[in-house]
Structures are given as C-alpha cells and as structure tokens.
Amino acid sequence: MCDQTFMAITFGPCGSCSKASPLMNIYVKNEAINYCSFCVEMMACQGLQKGESLASLKKESDSLKKKLEEERAKLHDVELHQVAEKVEVLSALSIKTRRTLKGHGNKVLCVDWCKDKRRLVSSSQDGRVIVWDGFTLNKEHAVTMPCTWVMACAYAPSGCAIACGGLDNKCSVYPLSLDKNENLAAKKKSVAMHTNYLSACSFTNSDMQLLTSSGDGTCALWDVESAQLLQSFHAHTADVLTLDLAPSETGNTFVSGGCDKKANVWDMRSGQNIQSFETHDSDINSVKYYPSGDAFASGSDDATCRLFDLRADREVAIYQKDSIIFGASSVDFSQSGRLLFTGYNDYTINIWDVLKGTRVSVLFGHENRVSSVRVSPDGTALCSASWDNTLRIWA
Amino acid sequence: MTIRTARPDRGQHYRPRMHCLKKLETFVVEMQDPKSGVKGSEQKLNVTTIPHVITGKDVIAWVMNKLKNTQEEAEAVATMLVAYGYIYPLQNHKKLVMCNDATLYRFQTPYFWPAEKWVAEDTDYAIYLAKRNIRKKGMLEAYEQVHYNHLHEWLNHKWDFIVMQATEQYKAGKERKKPDRVVFECQERAYWIVNRPPRRTHSAMDSGPDRLIDPTVDEKISFDQYRRMNIFYQQAIMRSKVKSSVSLGALVKFMTTHKNHDPFLAPCLPSNPWQTDNDTYWTLNMRRVDVPTRMRVERWSFSFFELLSDLGGRDDFKLFLKKEFSGENLAFWEAAEEMKWGTASSMSSKAETIFKTFLAPGAPRWINIDGRTMGLTVKGLEHPHRYVLDAAQTHVFLLMKKDTFFRYLKSPVYKDMQKKALNPEPHNFSAAQLEQNTRSRGLGIHPIILWQQEEEERAKVALASAPVDIKAMMSKVDRKK
Numbered sequence: 001m002c003d004q005t006f007m008a009i010t011f012g013p014c015g016s017c018s019k020a021s022p023l024m025n026i027y028v029k030n031e032a033i034n035y036c037s038f039c040v041e042m043m044a045c046q047g048l049q050k051g052e053s054l055a056s057l058k059k060e061s062d063s064l065k066k067k068l069e070e071e072r073a074k075l076h077d078v079e080l081h082q083v084a085e086k087v088e089v090l091s092a093l094s095i096k097t098r099r100t101l102k103g104h105g106n107k108v109l110c111v112d113w114c115k116d117k118r119r120l121v122s123s124s125q126d127g128r129v130i131v132w133d134g135f136t137l138n139k140e141h142a143v144t145m146p147c148t149w150v151m152a153c154a155y156a157p158s159g160c161a162i163a164c165g166g167l168d169n170k171c172s173v174y175p176l177s178l179d180k181n182e183n184l185a186a187k188k189k190s191v192a193m194h195t196n197y198l199s200a201c202s203f204t205n206s207d208m209q210l211l212t213s214s215g216d217g218t219c220a221l222w223d224v225e226s227a228q229l230l231q232s233f234h235a236h237t238a239d240v241l242t243l244d245l246a247p248s249e250t251g252n253t254f255v256s257g258g259c260d261k262k263a264n265v266w267d268m269r270s271g272q273n274i275q276s277f278e279t280h281d282s283d284i285n286s287v288k289y290y291p292s293g294d295a296f297a298s299g300s301d302d303a304t305c306r307l308f309d310l311r312a313d314r315e316v317a318i319y320q321k322d323s324i325i326f327g328a329s330s331v332d333f334s335q336s337g338r339l340l341f342t343g344y345n346d347y348t349i350n351i352w353d354v355l356k357g358t359r360v361s362v363l364f365g366h367e368n369r370v371s372s373v374r375v376s377p378d379g380t381a382l383c384s385a386s387w388d389n390t391l392r393i394w395a
Numbered sequence: 396m397t398i399r400t401a402r403p404d405r406g407q408h409y410r411p412r413m414h415c416l417k418k419l420e421t422f423v424v425e426m427q428d429p430k431s432g433v434k435g436s437e438q439k440l441n442v443t444t445i446p447h448v449i450t451g452k453d454v455i456a457w458v459m460n461k462l463k464n465t466q467e468e469a470e471a472v473a474t475m476l477v478a479y480g481y482i483y484p485l486q487n488h489k490k491l492v493m494c495n496d497a498t499l500y501r502f503q504t505p506y507f508w509p510a511e512k513w514v515a516e517d518t519d520y521a522i523y524l525a526k527r528n529i530r531k532k533g534m535l536e537a538y539e540q541v542h543y544n545h546l547h548e549w550l551n552h553k554w555d556f557i558v559m560q561a562t563e564q565y566k567a568g569k570e571r572k573k574p575d576r577v578v579f580e581c582q583e584r585a586y587w588i589v590n591r592p593p594r595r596t597h598s599a600m601d602s603g604p605d606r607l608i609d610p611t612v613d614e615k616i617s618f619d620q621y622r623r624m625n626i627f628y629q630q631a632i633m634r635s636k637v638k639s640s641v642s643l644g645a646l647v648k649f650m651t652t653h654k655n656h657d658p659f660l661a662p663c664l665p666s667n668p669w670q671t672d673n674d675t676y677w678t679l680n681m682r683r684v685d686v687p688t689r690m691r692v693e694r695w696s697f698s699f700f701e702l703l704s705d706l707g708g709r710d711d712f713k714l715f716l717k718k719e720f721s722g723e724n725l726a727f728w729e730a731a732e733e734m735k736w737g738t739a740s741s742m743s744s745k746a747e748t749i750f751k752t753f754l755a756p757g758a759p760r761w762i763n764i765d766g767r768t769m770g771l772t773v774k775g776l777e778h779p780h781r782y783v784l785d786a787a788q789t790h791v792f793l794l795m796k797k798d799t800f801f802r803y804l805k806s807p808v809y810k811d812m813q814k815k816a817l818n819p820e821p822h823n824f825s826a827a828q829l830e831q832n833t834r835s836r837g838l839g840i841h842p843i844i845l846w847q848q849e850e851e852e853r854a855k856v857a858l859a860s861a862p863v864d865i866k867a868m869m870s871k872v873d874r875k876k
Binding site for chain 1: 411412413414415418419422462463464465467468471472474475597599601603604606607608614616617618619620621622623624625626627628629630631632633634636637638639640641642643644645646647649650651653654656657658659660663667668669670674676677680700732733736737738739740771775778780781782783785836837838839841842843844845846
C-alpha cells in the first residue's frame with residue numbers, strides 16, 4: 001500500500017484561491033503547497049515570464065528528469081532476479097481450454113468478469129454486448145449498441161448492471177434484470193461523454209461511480225446517477241488505451257497507459273498525476289495492478305511486458321524473448337501474483353513467472369489476435385477474448 | 396456533460412504504431428539469404444514456371460532453428476509473416492496462414508512490404524481494381540465489385556485520373572515478359588488481400604480504430620506542457636521512495652503467503668469448478684455460509700485488507716468487535732466508504748447522518764480520534780464533499796489495522812472459527828462422473844437476487860442500530876398509560 005497517497009492532504013482550502021476543493025500536492029521553489037487543479041493549470045498556462053523561453057523550460061525539464069532518475073537509482077540496491085533466487089521454481093502448468101463461448105458475429109474486443117466468478121460480459125466490433133454465464137454457456141442478456149467497435153465493457157460490482165462504450169465517445173450503463181424478455185436498451189443511461197472514442201471503463205468500489213479513459217487523452221471519474229463529471233485527469237499527450245484501479249484498501253489511485261508510451265499513476269481524489277513511467281518503446285496497450293497494489297504490469301506494442309514497483313518508483317522487470325516479436329495486447333496477474341498472463345497479437349497467450357522473469361507456458365488455440373485476457377475474481381480461471389469472434393475460458 | 400480537452404481534436408486518422416515491422420524486416424531479409432536462408436526452388440504453376448518458391452515446411456523449420464522455439468510457436472510466427480504480407484501463398488491466396496506441409500509460398504517484393512509511413516490508399520486500390528477490370532472485364536470478385544462500386548461513387552471527382560493511371564499501368568505491364576508479369580500480378584494481388592482483406596480473411600493490417608498522434612513524427616511540446624512536466628518532476632523528486640530490497644522483498648512475501656491460495660499453482664478444494672464441472676467450491680465460499688472453509692479463514696489472517704474485502708470475514712470481525720464494544724470504528728469506516736463511493740446527490744444527507752451518529756459531542760457511536768482531525772472533519776462537514784471524511788477515515792482505519800486486527804487474530808472468536816472451519820475432501824471423479832457433471836452444471840444464484848437479499852439485510856441492520864429516540868419512546872410509554 002502506498003502510505004504516502006493514503007496520508008496526503010487532498011481536500012481543503014486551496015493555497016492560492018482559498019476555495020475548499022480537492023487539492024494537488026506540488027512544490028513551488030522547493031516548498032510544499034496545496035493548490036486546487038484550476039490554480040495549477042493557471043500556473044502552467046501563464047505567459048512566458050522575463051528570462052523564460054521554450055528552450056530554458058526544456059533545459060529545466062531535462063535536468064529535472066535526470067535528477068529524478070538519480071533519486072530513483074540511489075535506492076536501487078538489488079535486482080528482482082537476485083531476490084527471486086531463493087524462491088523455488090514453478091512446476092509445469094497444465095492449462096486447457098474448458099469453455100469456448102461462441103455467439104459474437106465479429107471481433108470480440110473486451111471482456112470482464114462478474115464478482116460471482118462465473119458470469120462475464122463481452123463486447124465486440126459489431127456493437128453487440130453479451131452477458132454470459134460462463135459455467136453453463138448460457139447467453140443471459142444481449143444488447144446491441146448504436147455504434148461499432150465497443151472497446152470497453154465492465155460488470156458492476158453488485159452484478160446488477162453493465163457499462164460499455166466505444167466509437168460513440170460515450171460510456172453507457174445498462175441495468176440488468178431477471179426478466180429475460182426485457183429490452184435492456186430501453187433503460188440505457190449515458191454516463192460519460194468524451195470528445196473521442198472510449199478505450200476502457202471500470203466501475204469503482206460501487207455501482208455508482210465509473211472511471212473511463214478515452215482516445216482524447218484524458219481519463220475521467222463520473223457519477224452514474226447524475227452523469228456528472230466528478231474529476232478529470234490530464235497528463236497524457238496521446239490516446240489513453242487502458243486503465244486499472246488499485247486493489248488496496250484505500251482504493252484511491254489508479255494507473256493508466258497510453259499511446260505516448262507512458263504509464264501514469266493518479267490520485268482519484270485530486271486528479272493529480274503522482275507517478276509516471278516512460279520506459280516502453282511503443283504504445284502501452286494494457287496495465288494491471290499486482291494483487292497487493294504495490295506494483296503494476298504493463299503490456300505494450302513493443303512486444304515486452306514490464307513490471308513497475310510503485311514504492312521504489314522504478315521498473316523492476318522486463319518480460320521479453322527474442323522469439324516474441326508481436327505486441328502484447330493484454331495482461332493480467334493470477335491470484336497470488338506469481339503468474340502473469342499476457343495475450344499477444346500473434347494469436348498466442350504467454351504465461352510468465354513474475355519473479356524469475358522466465359516464460360512458463362504458451363497457450364495456443366485462438367485463430368486471430370487475442371484482444372483481452374482476464375483472470376476470474378477468485379483466480380480459478382482465465383478468460384481470453386479474441387478477434388476470431390470467440391472467447392475461451394482456460395483452467 | 397462533456398470534457399473539453401485543451402489540446403485540439405486533430406481528428407483521428409493515424410494508423411496505430413506497428414513496432415514489430417523493423418524486427419520483421421531484418422528477419423525476412425535473413426530468410427532470403429542465398430546461403431543461410433530458406434531454400435527455394437522452381438515450380439510450375441499452370442503454364443508458367445515460377446522461380447524462388449518455398450514450402451511451408453521449410454519456412455517453419457528455418458524459423459524453429461533461428462528462434463530456437465517449439466514447432467507450434469514457429470507456426471505462429473510464420474503465420475504472422477503471411478498475415479503481414481511478407482510471404483504470400485501461391486494457391487489458396489485468401490487464407491493468410493502458414494501450413495506446415497508442402498504448401499507453396501513466395502517472398503513478397505520489398506516494394507509491397509508494410510510500412511508505418513505509407514498507408515495503402517483508396518486511390519491506389521481504385522487504380523488496381525480499374526486495371527483488373529481493363530485486363531479482364533467482369534473478373535472482379537464479389538467483394539471487390541462492392542469496393543469498386545463504392546470507390547467509383549466517392550472518388551468520382553478523380554475518376555478520370557484513376558482510369559488514366561490504370562490504363563498506363565496496364566500498358567506498361569503488357570510490355571513485360573510473361574513470367575515476370577504473372578509474378579508481379581501475384582504479388583500485387585497478395586498486397587491487396589493483406590490491405591483490403593475479403594471477408595473471413597485474417598490480415599494483420601486490420602488494426603482497429605485510428606489514433607490521435609502520428610507515430611512517424613516527433614511530437615512538438617509547447618511551453619505550458621513543459622511547465623506541467625516540471626511541476627510533475629518536482630513533486631516526483633520530493634516523493635519519498637523505498638529501497639528496492641524492501642519493496643521487492645514485500646512482493647516476494649506476498650507471493651509466498653498466497654501461493655497455496657492460487658488455483659493455478661495449488662489445487663483448490665474440493666475441486667476447480669471449471670475443471671470438473673462441479674460448483675461445490677463456489678457454494679462453499681459464498682458470503683453467508685454457516686461454516687467457512689479452512690483456506691478462507693487462513694486468508695483472513697494475511698492482511699487487514701483481505702479480512703475486510705471478504706464480506707464473510709468482515710462479519711466475523713464485527714462479531715469480535717461487538718464483544719469488545721468497539722464496533723463504532725468499523726461502522727464509521729463503512730459509512731465513510733459509502734459516502735465516498737455513493738451518488739453525488741446523497742452527499743449532504745449522508746454527511747448529516749454520519750455527523751449525528753459518530754462525530755457530534757455525545758453521539759451514540761462516538762469515535763475516538765485526535766482533536767486536530769476531529770476539528771478538520773467537523774469544519775469540512777459544513778460544505779459536504781465526498782472526500783471530507785478522508786482524514787478521519789484514514790485515522791480510524793490505521794487504528795484498526797495496527798491494533799484491533801492483531802487482537803482479533805489472537806481472540807477466541809477467530810480461533811474458534813479456525814477450529815470450526817471446513818476442510819473439504821478433494822473430489823475424485825471418474826470419467827463417467829465427469830460426463831455426468833457436464834450434463835448437470837449448477838445454475839447458482841443470480842447476482843441480482845443475492846444483491847436484493849443483501850439490501851434487505853442491510854435495511855434490517857440499519858433499522859436495528861438506529862439511534863433510539865428517547866423522547867418518542869417515552870411519549871409512546873406515556874400514551875400507553
């Protein structure tokens with residue numbers, strides 16, 4: 001758990017305008033102050049002062065970046081594989097496809113599990129969103145969205161609603177019902193509105209708030225009932241492709257990854273970007289927190305997956321192989337965090353040993369790109385969604 | 396409400412990055428090396444002889460040798476080479492897979508290799524289709540005819556140019572020798588199958604919606620962006636960090652404690668429902684069971700977070716707190732969580748209830764927090780905001796985590812639970828029984844029904860623990876008299 005974020009003052013009177021609002025903790029001339037996001041933005045956008053120029057700001061930026069790297073390196077006293085030497089090697093895994101869910105007529109883009117460990121919601125390119133009972137293979141609900149490329153879907157924690165969105169720039173919530181004949185589209189509620197496509201969405205700890213990320217470069221937190229924007233998050237300079245909420249008991253941070261090769265960690269309360277990692281060589285397609293919340297993994301188009309330690313503020317492992325040439329589209333951890341499941345664009349799923357950095361196993365079976373992999377809430381199975389129109393459940 | 400970004404919407408029209416192209420190109424060049432590459436031969440196709448033809452078998456063997464991986468992985472890589480258009484099949488030209496047998500393939504000419512910078516334009520496709528039309532009237536396939544009609548409609552303003560280009564290319568083609576012409580036609584056809592795939596053909600150039608930035612140019616950073624970056628770097632430098640040995644040690648510790656609870660690493664008892672089609676594992680681990688399983692009770696001792704997030708564990712903890720008469724801390728924490736994650740419209744009413752129940756002097760469930768935090772919280776409640784209880788909630792949470800939790804683990808309540816806990820026998824199904832299981836998969840309880848039950852329970856509990864209104868009770872007693 002990141003104790004600092006937990007303890008930071010994020011609400012109160014702003015140091016500049018004195019209004020009571022969510023606060024960002026920043027440093028001005030080495031002094032710690034708390035400003036509201038509006039005042040910070042004003043500070044950033046004010047015209048060039050005397051003696052300042054684009055070049056001088058760039059120089060300052062580069063030197064600060066170097067200083068950050070030095071600070072990070074000071075505490076780097078051991079590598080992950082050294083710590084992992086004492087840990088025993090994993091025995092061979094035998095994972096097979098247990099269910100194949102067929103029903104989508106087009107590429108399946110996203111999948112999410114329900115907290116009851118057996119139901120799933122999946123969305124596809126042709127606009128169909130289907131809720132399945134994975135165990136019995138029943139299709140429980142199906143909705144057709146008015147747009148194509150539904151890239152994001154999420155199941156509510158209570159199991160009573162789903163959220164989905166894509167090229168319509170919106171995220172809509174559909175309450176589910178026990179009545180199979182009910183027309184779900186009638187009760188649809190548009191919650192999030194972005195200026196470009198919706199790439200990922202997730203409910204927070206309750207059904208009443210939704211976190212979204214979009215191609216317009218921002219992430220946002222919405223109140224479902226009133227469709228009000230609670231907080232927006234700006235720091236990415238390109239499309240944001242993925243996000244994941246921290247599983248810690250504080251539940252106050254989330255991580256997002258985008259086409260600017262950066263993975264940013266945010267404080268949900270103030271909208272502040274508190275940590276950033278820029279070591280990938282290409283777009284980050286997927287980010288996922290480690291089960292304890294102290295680290296996260298990212299999968300990128302540069303064919304590598306990396307593990308970032310949040311407390312030490314650095315990248316600690318790279319999962320790559322010469323024979324893996326194609327981009328990783330999706331990552332997820334197993335229940336204990338020892339295994340990292342990664343779906344790739346070469347139609348395979350690779351399983352990595354997180355500690356030792358070696359590949360444990362490869363899963364074949366899909367006939368097109370694997371777009372999303374998700375481990376079930378109790379860790380008993382892995383679901384993979386693919387552009388070959390099917391989903392597979394592995395155990 | 397829509398978010399307005401400061402950065403202009405430049406319109407999405409850039410193809411997503413394909414980082415693998417560079418590596419693939421060097422790979423394919425190595426494959427074509429006359430000495431160490433894949434061996435080609437001449438093949439007769441219809442009447443003409445095609446040079447440099449390779450078989451799928453040879454390609455996969457070469458890949459296996461070069462990358463030192465298994466046959467299945469080599470097949471996957473080779474299929475991707477075909478899907479990207481570096482190698483094309485001679486016979487079944489619409490199926491872009493590499494078959495591990497004597498199927499014939501050829502290397503695509505570098506002119507037609509995929510490139511990040513150059514997209515296969517609609518104008519070029521129109522010229523290609525027009526040229527095919529000139530060559531053999533009406534020999535376009537159904538999907539190509541559809542494309543042709545569509546392009547004819549929306550590129551109509553350029554159509555003279557397109558027909559002129561097509562005619563020029565057709566004439567230039569006629570001047571080539573027949574074998575060269577056949578080869579070029581094959582290559583061009585392969586290029587367009589990759590870039591405009593017919594239905595049911597998987598091509599790797601099919602990449603999804605376009606993106607905001609151009610991956611081929613470096614982005615220009617403006618001065619306000621530098622300022623924002625500087626603000627970020629300054630606070631990132633001042634952020635306290637932990638030594639790698641400490642944080643990595645914590646990661647390893649987490650993995651080791653949870654190892655036996657990971658269904659992929661250790662068998663779950665009685666059996667993994669996905670493997671045996673028997674859902675006893677799920678029924679045994681539901682929230683409201685009389686007796687929880689041993690593994691579940693063990694997980695409660697790993698961390699306070701594990702205990703709280705398992706609602707059954709939380710119930711047991713509440714039982715312990717009731718015995719200690721210190722249930723108000725957890726109740727306050729739960730109420731603060733509900734406020735944080737609740738709907739915006741319920742903020743003020745929730746804030747009022749929480750103040751009356753937990754924070755007001757003499758409140759029925761008064762929580763014991765330090766004066767400063769209490770002062771800040773009460774002041775903040777004048778303008779209720781969802782995070783106004785954050786400081787108090789943190790204080791209470793840390794108190795529970797560092798003190799109450801450990802006392803709970805040593806308490807008779809927990810030890811009792813450990814003794815009572817179930818340890819189910821692992822299932823040992825025969826093949827016939829597994830068959831039977833597949834036919835009778837349990838439906839479980841629908842989450843909506845469970846949720847409704849939970850809501851009813853919550854309402855009952857709220858009613859039972861509502862602060863008693865003494866006056867109302869006394870007036871009722873008076874009335875009875």
